[in-house]
Amino acid sequence: MPSDASKKKAQAKKEAAARRHTTGASPAGPVQRKEVESTVAAPQALKVLLPACVTPKQRATLHEAAEALGLSHTSLGDQDSRRLTLARGLESAAEVQEAIIPACRPVTLDQFVQQTGPLLELEQAAEVGQAREAVADAQGLQHAQGRGRVVPNLRCSGLEAGLLGRTLMSLVSNKGGGTVAAQPLPPHKLSPHDLVEVRPSKGPSEGAPLASGVVYRVRDDVIVVALDESPDADLDVPMRLHKLANEVTYNRLKATLQTLGQASALQDAPGAPLTDVLFGVRQPRFLENPRPWKAVNTGLDASQCAAVSRALTAQDVALIHGPPGTGKTTAVVELTLQEVARGSKVLAVAASNIAVDNLVERLGAQLPRGQVVRPGHPARLHPSVLAHSLEAAVMRADSSSLARDCRADIKAANARLLKLGRKDFAERRALRAEVRALAKEERRRQQHAVGEVLSRARVVCATLTGVLARDVAPLTFDLVVVDEAAQALEIATWAALLKAPRAVLAGDHLQLPPTIISDQAASQGLARTLFERVHQLFGGAVASMLTVQYRMHASIMAWASEELYGGLLTAHPSVAARSLQDLPGVDPAAAASPDYGPVALIDTAGCDMEEAGQEGGDSRLNEGEAQAALAHAARLVALGVPAADIGIITPYSAQVSLLRERCPDGLKGLEIATVDGFQGREKAAVIISAVRCNPKGEVGFLSDDRRMNVAVTRAQRHVALVCDSETLNRHGFLQRLVGYFEQHGAYLSAAELIQ
Ligand SMILES: Nc1ncnc2c1ncn2[C@@H]1O[C@H](COP(=O)(O)OP(=O)(O)OP(=O)(O)O)[C@@H](O)[C@H]1O
Numbered sequence: 001m002p003s004d005a006s007k008k009k010a011q012a013k014k015e016a017a018a019r020r021h022t023t024g025a026s027p028a029g030p031v032q033r034k035e036v037e038s039t040v041a042a043p044q045a046l047k048v049l050l051p052a053c054v055t056p057k058q059r060a061t062l063h064e065a066a067e068a069l070g071l072s073h074t075s076l077g078d079q080d081s082r083r084l085t086l087a088r089g090l091e092s093a094a095e096v097q098e099a100i101i102p103a104c105r106p107v108t109l110d111q112f113v114q115q116t117g118p119l120l121e122l123e124q125a126a127e128v129g130q131a132r133e134a135v136a137d138a139q140g141l142q143h144a145q146g147r148g149r150v151v152p153n154l155r156c157s158g159l160e161a162g163l164l165g166r167t168l169m170s171l172v173s174n175k176g177g178g179t180v181a182a183q184p185l186p187p188h189k190l191s192p193h194d195l196v197e198v199r200p201s202k203g204p205s206e207g208a209p210l211a212s213g214v215v216y217r218v219r220d221d222v223i224v225v226a227l228d229e230s231p232d233a234d235l236d237v238p239m240r241l242h243k244l245a246n247e248v249t250y251n252r253l254k255a256t257l258q259t260l261g262q263a264s265a266l267q268d269a270p271g272a273p274l275t276d277v278l279f280g281v282r283q284p285r286f287l288e289n290p291r292p293w294k295a296v297n298t299g300l301d302a303s304q305c306a307a308v309s310r311a312l313t314a315q316d317v318a319l320i321h322g323p324p325g326t327g328k329t330t331a332v333v334e335l336t337l338q339e340v341a342r343g344s345k346v347l348a349v350a351a352s353n354i355a356v357d358n359l360v361e362r363l364g365a366q367l368p369r370g371q372v373v374r375p376g377h378p379a380r381l382h383p384s385v386l387a388h389s390l391e392a393a394v395m396r397a398d399s400s401s402l403a404r405d406c407r408a409d410i411k412a413a414n415a416r417l418l419k420l421g422r423k424d425f426a427e428r429r430a431l432r433a434e435v436r437a438l439a440k441e442e443r444r445r446q447q448h449a450v451g452e453v454l455s456r457a458r459v460v461c462a463t464l465t466g467v468l469a470r471d472v473a474p475l476t477f478d479l480v481v482v483d484e485a486a487q488a489l490e491i492a493t494w495a496a497l498l499k500a501p502r503a504v505l506a507g508d509h510l511q512l513p514p515t516i517i518s519d520q521a522a523s524q525g526l527a528r529t530l531f532e533r534v535h536q537l538f539g540g541a542v543a544s545m546l547t548v549q550y551r552m553h554a555s556i557m558a559w560a561s562e563e564l565y566g567g568l569l570t571a572h573p574s575v576a577a578r579s580l581q582d583l584p585g586v587d588p589a590a591a592a593s594p595d596y597g598p599v600a601l602i603d604t605a606g607c608d609m610e611e612a613g614q615e616g617g618d619s620r621l622n623e624g625e626a627q628a629a630l631a632h633a634a635r636l637v638a639l640g641v642p643a644a645d646i647g648i649i650t651p652y653s654a655q656v657s658l659l660r661e662r663c664p665d666g667l668k669g670l671e672i673a674t675v676d677g678f679q680g681r682e683k684a685a686v687i688i689s690a691v692r693c694n695p696k697g698e699v700g701f702l703s704d705d706r707r708m709n710v711a712v713t714r715a716q717r718h719v720a721l722v723c724d725s726e727t728l729n730r731h732g733f734l735q736r737l738v739g740y741f742e743q744h745g746a747y748l749s750a751a752e753l754i755q
Pocket residue numbers: 299300301304322323324325326327328329330331550551680681
């Protein structure tokens with residue numbers, strides 16, 4: 001007989017799955033006021049007949065709204081006879097309609113525009129506030145260092161030319177006055193593509209910096225910055241790096257909001273018809289007689305083929321819902337190739353530069369040179385895709401060689417100018433005029449080359465806000481494909497969507513949404529993505545779910561599948577039984593121990609490993625747990641697993657810093673990151689450090705199931721959860737997670753590891 005506890009668990013699981021999994025629901029449309037109104041019965045004991053198209057998530061919203069109003073609410077029946085019965089304290093049916101129905105009515109375009117403006121302002125203010133902290137005073141500077149926005153005590157270890165003519169500056173730790181080689185950098189939150197300023201360590205935080213540019217590469221011991229201009233100041237001094245707020249992005253988002261809010265501006269946008277569908281005014285349409293197609297990638301699985309087929313027939317919008325490792329990008333690439341073969345011009349976008357480069361790399365391998373073009377600052381591009389960059393393509397173009405002729409003439413004219421005496425007024429004036437005319441002609445020819453390259457391209461790949469850059473802004477497309485759509489602000493997604501009448505969004509709303517700095521903006525809806533909203537609005541009517549995953553051992557996958565994806569995932573046979581034992585160099589006999597099986601729980605309960613608050617910051621850390629996580633990593637390395645194949649991930653940035661500080665030389669190559677920073681990545685072995693351990697059972701943002709979903713599903717062969725089971729067991733979702741690890745893997749006490 002199942003125990004009460006396990007019955008409760010099973011029930012809770014079912015409810016969670018029903019709340020989250022809507023893909024299998026019958027084709028759902030927006031809940032329309034008329035449909036619901038007409039079925040409202042008598043007051044006092046109201047029965048609302050819900051249309052079959054109402055998704056489980058929408059039903060959950062109705063229940064939440066009723067709860068908030070203090071009404072009792074029961075739902076009975078199923079499919080098209082599902083009734084919501086509301087009782088107690090009702091004055092009239094009209095009151096119920098007014099109170100309840102808006103909760104499930106789709107947001108309108110006007111509402112979206114009105115709500116988003118202030119939220120963007122809040123977010124920008126929060127980011128600028130963080131950047132300003134650094135310039136306020138010494139304490140502010142220290143706080144900014146604590147937040148990782150300022151990296152102190154660096155020195156320039158080299159300047160080199162690269163990246164299509166830019167200067168690359170390498171900055172390393174100046175600890176010990178530069179006498180010690182390869183020191184790890186202090187903890188920071190700088191990553192490639194951030195805008196930065198280089199300042200002398202002792203100088204003010206305002207006024208002209210030594211240099212400014214874009215972070216090009218970040219390693220444990222070096223940050224490389226692509227400078228805007230070659231520095232003329234003395235670089236032989238200790239320096240610090242400041243991360244700047246990126247105003248350009250906000251301006252672009254605001255411009256998009258303005259277009260969406262002005263009927264006259266919107267009507268000129270090719271994507272205008274999409275607004276009706278995506279704000280629930282019109283149902284999405286699909287071609288009834290799809291054209292046959294032959295996959296370029298013959299290894300696509302059935303769910304990928306179905307998703308591509310559906311997207312090819314979408315006349316407005318389709319979603320590709322790709323749980324971890326299910327080949328979302330593989331499907332996006334196939335769809336793009338099919339569309340190009342049909343003559344479409346495609347805009348392929350993603351929220352992050354890394355994801356865009358991934359698309360460029362895969363599409364570039366399939367399409368002839370020049371057909372895939374990637375605009376954007378070369379420092380933001382992966383070296384492997386530089387050949388597809390707009391700058392490189394422009395340099396190859398014919399009009400560019402004409403522009404280069406102008407440049408040579410300008411140089412020659414300038415040289416003549418220098419040789420002229422002071423008194424040769426007339427000749428000097430004439431030469432200056434010649435230089436101006438030549439510069440104008442050079443710009444015209446360069447613009448022409450840019451236009452030529454972009455009009456010849458069949459696929460333009462850019463970041464969401466990159467599509468508003470000067471060169472790309474005037475272009476229009478037949479289709480926009482958005483990868484990582486569940487990690488993008490809705491307004492950023494619209495920047496791209498307005499450029500074509502059809503859109504396909506690929507993502508997974510059950511993994512982490514975009515990072516929002518302002519808690520207020522996040523809680524008021526800025527973190528809600530278009531992907532999630534459309535999934536909720538139309539469910540299976542527009543969404544195709546990919547169901548075969550190619551990353552994890554079946555036991556690692558099974559928890560996420562049951563907990564979040566309605567049990568629909570299967571592990572491809574090539575990965576279903578992958579284990580550490582199969583890795584070259586690993587001792588198979590030792591690795592046969594259950595400690596190194598697909599899942600393991602390392603429990604700190606009873607080990608006196610309480611969490612602590614970060615000094616000068618608001619993050620959390622746990623010394624004992626860090627020690628246990630590193631000890632387990634050392635055991636894996638001793639087994640023969642290369643350190644580079646192991647990742648320790650944790651929700652808290654202070655724990656990341658602590659782990660990096662404590663990481664011994666023997667674990668060089670081991671990656672330590674936040675869960676959020678590791679989304680999209682994978683490792684053979686992953687160790688999760690949960691950090692929270694307190695008598696009150698507070699779990700903070702561990703309770704976000706999407707974060708734990710990302711954490712667990714990064715692992716291919718082995719995942720170890722290091723946590724205090726007592727703290728986590730106070731929270732239903734985390735209790736089920738701990739229970740799963742306990743039931744399906746080895747159980748170790750942290751004390752065993754750090755004796
Ligand atoms: N049909 C397939 N057959 C074999 N391998 C596949 C197939 N589809 C995807 N893969 C492999 O699965 C891995 C993940 O694919 P891809 O990068 O397309 O997934 P994703 O869903 O975008 O990933 P993520 O979960 O990181 O967002 C890749 O190594 C890819 O080669």
